[in-house]
Amino acid sequence: MARKKIIAGNWKMNMTPSQAVELVNTLKPLVVNDEVDVVFCVPAIDLVPVMEATKGTNIQVGAENMYFENKGAYTGEIAPAMLTDIGVKYVIIGHSERREYFAETDETVNKKVLKAFEYGLTPIICCGETLTQREQGITLDWIRQQIKIAFQNVTAEQAASAVIAYEPIWAIGTGKVATTEQAQEVCGAIRACIAEVYDEATAAAIRIQYGGSVSAASAPELFAQPDIDGGLVGGASLKPDFGKIVNYNK
């Protein structure tokens, strides 16, 4: 069965709640494409107004992060039940910015992934190498290690429903998009890694996105690659251009 493409915006720390509603209203008519799952991942405080503003549209809503405990004395954190209670379906886990600025590790990523599945949330699990790692030629080994740890104790059934986002750190917010060959090579290696850890059926089902300076210009070729099932889009997801990215096949 062909995998349905999934194109997600990661708004990062942009957009106040009122700006968020305005942006949804601008993008709503532009991101209609039945052949693609469209997800807006937004700051926690924007989730409620964005859920409301996207009602009755094809847009699904995701969080940018959550904590790995059910509830309790964790000042400032967002619990998984807080997301599911308002109808959030997706959650980005382990974005490189969270790893770099908020000390997230492969181990905390794994705990969050397990917790997301426990609550029926679909994790968008991020991985990616630095420029130094790419230059050292250790990209594939690094990514395989990130994936293996992120999926520890995850069942095959859960893994099949997950989304992985391959985001080379050197391509994030730099305007330096990976070549289609580079992106396909790593996404193909991730799928092979899932086949090795689980089986071919799981590998064939899991969706793998590319992220890092995706634009309306680069999206069609990237998303045409056999192992690239869509994108995780930062900067361009805040602009009308996101409509062109979602409609890359039109």
Ligand SMILES: O=C(CO)COP(=O)(O)O
């Ligand atoms: O980090 C990203 C998405 O999660 C990519 O960001 P940019 O598209 O702005 O490079």
